[in-house]
Amino acid sequence: MSQHESSSPRVEVPSKPPTSVRLWVVIGLALASTCAYLTRNSLGTVNTTIQGELHLDPIIMGQVMSAFFAGYFWFQVPGGMMANRWGTRRVLPLLCLAWSACGAWTGIATSADSLKISRFISGIAQAGLVPCSAKAVRDWVPPAQTGLASSAVAGSMTLGGVIAAGLTAQLMPQLGWRGVFFLYSALGVLWALMFYALFRNRPEEHPRVNEAELQLIRGGVAPKPVDAVIEEKDKPLRVLAAMAISTTLWLLCLQAFCRAFGAVFFSTWFPAYLEQGRGVSVVTAGSLSMWPQVGILLGNLLGGVLVDRILVRSRSKWVSRCATSALALVLCAGALLAATAIPDARAAVWVIALGCVCFGCGSPAGWAAQMDVSGKHTATVFAIANMAGNFGAWVCPILLGQTIHSIKLGHTSWSMLLYIIAGIYLLGAIFWVLINPHKSAVGQDAVPAPA
Numbered sequence: 215m216s217q218h219e220s221s222s223p224r225v226e227v228p229s230k231p232p233t234s235v236r237l238w239v240v241i242g243l244a245l246a247s248t249c250a251y252l253t254r255n256s257l258g259t260v261n262t263t264i265q266g267e268l269h270l271d272p273i274i275m276g277q278v279m280s281a282f283f284a285g286y287f288w289f290q291v292p293g294g295m296m297a298n299r300w301g302t303r304r305v306l307p308l309l310c311l312a313w314s315a316c317g318a319w320t321g322i323a324t325s326a327d328s329l330k331i332s333r334f335i336s337g338i339a340q341a342g343l344v345p346c347s348a349k350a351v352r353d354w355v356p357p358a359q360t361g362l363a364s365s366a367v368a369g370s371m372t373l374g375g376v377i378a379a380g381l382t383a384q385l386m387p388q389l390g391w392r393g394v395f396f397l398y399s400a401l402g403v404l405w406a407l408m409f410y411a412l413f414r415n416r417p418e419e420h421p422r423v424n425e426a427e428l429q430l431i432r433g434g435v436a437p438k439p440v441d442a443v444i445e446e447k448d449k450p451l452r453v454l455a456a457m458a459i460s461t462t463l464w465l466l467c468l469q470a471f472c473r474a475f476g477a478v479f480f481s482t483w484f485p486a487y488l489e490q491g492r493g494v495s496v497v498t499a500g501s502l503s504m505w506p507q508v509g510i511l512l513g514n515l516l517g518g519v520l521v522d523r524i525l526v527r528s529r530s531k532w533v534s535r536c537a538t539s540a541l542a543l544v545l546c547a548g549a550l551l552a553a554t555a556i557p558d559a560r561a562a563v564w565v566i567a568l569g570c571v572c573f574g575c576g577s578p579a580g581w582a583a584q585m586d587v588s589g590k591h592t593a594t595v596f597a598i599a600n601m602a603g604n605f606g607a608w609v610c611p612i613l614l615g616q617t618i619h620s621i622k623l624g625h626t627s628w629s630m631l632l633y634i635i636a637g638i639y640l641l642g643a644i645f646w647v648l649i650n651p652h653k654s655a656v657g658q659d660a661v662p663a664p665a
Contacts, residue, residue, distance in 0.1 A: 232427035235420055239354045240363050242409050243347045244370035246306060249405050250340050251374025252398040253317035254282065255481040255507075257333070259382040259500045260391040262486055264329075272486075272622070274326050276615020279482045281330040283608035285337025287601050293342030294597025297349050301415035306346040307406035312339035314402030321395035341600075348596040352585060353416055356431055358522065364581035365518020372511040372574065375481050376504050383500025462587050463595065463655040465645050467602030469539070472642025473580070475606035476546075476635045477573070480506045482611045483618065483631065491621075491628030492559035502563045509567035513542070513574020521579045531651040535583035540646035542576030545569060547639040554629040573639075576646075587655040595655050606638075 257264075257279060265275050296305045316336035323329045347367050355363040378398075385394050414420040417428050480503065489499040517538070525534035549569020556562040588595035617634065620626055 230424060230426050232430045233422060233424045235423045235427060236354045236417070236431060239350060239413065240366050242413060243350055243367050244373075245405055246310060246343065246409065247347065247367055247370040248374040248377070249310065249398070249402045250313060250343050251371050252378050253313060253320075253336065253395065253402065254340065255375040255378035256382045256394055256398060257282075257320070258481045258483070259379050259485055259503065260386065260394070261482070262489060262496060263386070263391055268324070268326065268329075270326055272615045272618045276483075276611045276618075278326055278329045278333060279611040279615075280608045281333040282337040282340075283478070283604045283611075285334040285339075286341045286604040287337075287608055289338040289341035290345070290597040290601030290604065291594065292597075294345035294349075294594045296342060297346045298591075298594065302346045302350045303410060303413050303415050305342055306350075307410040309339045309342045309346075310402050310406040310409075312336075314399040314406070317395050317399035317402065321392040321399070337604075341597075341604075344600045345592075345594070345597040348581070348585065348592050350413075350415075352592045354431060356433060360582055360585055362518040362522060362578075364585075365514045365516075365521075365578035368577045368581060369511050369514030369518070369574070372507050372514055375507040376511055378481075379485070379500055379504035379507060383497050460655050462650060462653045463598065465649045466584060466587075466595075466599045466655065469580070469642045469645040469649070470599045470603035471606035472638045472645065473543070473573075473576070473606075474603035475610045475638045476642075477510070478607040478610045479614065479631070479635050480510075480570070483614045486618070487628060487631055488559060488563070490618075491631075492562070494559055502560065505563050505567040506570040509570030510574035510577075513571040514577050515574075516571070517542075517575035517578040520575060521582055531583070531586060532649075535579045535586065535651050536646050536649045538579040539576040539583070540643040542572045542574075542579070543639040543643040543646070545572035547636040547643075550632045550636040550639070554632050583649065583651050584655075586651050587653065589654065589656060591656050 261275055261279065264270065264278075265272070270278070293305075293309070313336045316332050316339060319332035320329060320336070323332055348364075351360060351363045351367065382391075382394050385397070389397065417423045417431050484506065485496075485499040485503040488494050488502050489496055492499075494502065521534050521538060524538060525531065528534060546569040549565050549572070553562040553565045553569075556565060584595055584599055585592055614631055614634070617626070617630055621628055621630065
């Protein structure tokens with residue numbers, strides 16, 4: 215018997231079948247992501263309408279759309295630490311109430327400054343979503359199923375974006391863009407109240423979890439005592455110092471920058487690209503812009519199954535996590551470049567959507583890799599990587615807004631937007647190839663290979 219096995223006491227397997235509370239936890243986290251992305255992504259669909267009503271040029275509108283990601287960037291690490299300290303049950307509903315209030319604020323905004331402030335604070339509130347969700351998945355889902363659970367949560371983010379693109383375009387004639395924000399904010403408030411009432415931070419605390427489900431979640435290993443869990447929260451500065459010199463963490467942050475930079479294009483300037491660069495109507499642009507996000511959603515769901523199966527067959531975390539993520543970005547970049555040569559707008563969107571299926575397949579692999587190298591500091595590692603990603607998301611609307619300004623002056627073509635995104639994706643693929651998923655991101659022992 216190995217030293218690891220002797221230090222982890224096994225318990226007898228109960229005769230009763232396991233309950234399924236863990237599945238409802240994943241569904242609850244998925245709904246949180248959907249609610250968040252409704253208020254986050256709907257601005258991209260209505261941005262040309264807001265520009266016309268408030269007399270904003272593309273550069274100012276780019277700053278408005280990037281304001282969310284500026285707030286999202288700065289509060290990632292505090293959000294992760296809050297999740298570690300006070301638990302997902304308290305932190306996530308509170309943050310949801312805050313971003314829902316900011317969504318309503320966006321709905322009453324009458325100037326660029328008001329829009330920027332509401333979006334900035336909304337970004338701060340949503341910054342804790344991924345760290346809280348990652349911590350809950352790690353605490354509630356068996357290790358062999360983290361890829362599938364991660365794909366459900368990440369896919370629901372994209373689902374929120376899909377709904378925001380398609381539904382917002384349909385609701386605008388009836389509710390106006392302000393009414394759309396009020397509706398999405400109300401849904402967020404409803405979710406926050408229900409989640410707080412039904413969720414618990416740890417399976418051991420939930421009254422509906424039986425012993426069989428608890429052992430399934432823990433892999434047959436007895437849970438740690440509460441004192442050990444509390445001890446894991448100690449010495450955060452020492453942990454952050456170790457992370458600051460971790461090559462693994464830096465590479466994870468660089469790939470996150472590239473992925474987020476490209477992904478946010480589809481929720482910000484892509485409808486404007488279709489409307490003004492491809493010559494389609496506002497409603498058609500909103501409907502077409504939904505399909506790349508549908509592709510990402512399908513890729514997320516497919517990737518969750520693939521990443522677990524590839525790990526079982528290859529017995530290699532590098533193949534399952536890193537190679538999968540790199541290939542996903544390369545294929546998506548190729549689709550974007552191919553779309554520049556297609557004159558028909560709908561055909562070009564379909565090609566881009568197929569590329570986005572590949573992009574989506576890399577998302578669960580990325581989540582699984584971050585869980586592999588983070589150990590007990592999952593929330594903090596996710597917070598730092600997500601912070602880096604959202605630095606890319608902050609830069610993208612500003613840079614592309616300036617690019618569109620140059621396009622309208624006749625200095626370049628609309629294809630330049632797709633060239634930029636493709637180049638960023640290829641750079642991200644290089645970073646994934648260099649990541650070692652067996653090297654800890656927190657300066658601790660190496661991560662073991664799959665048994």
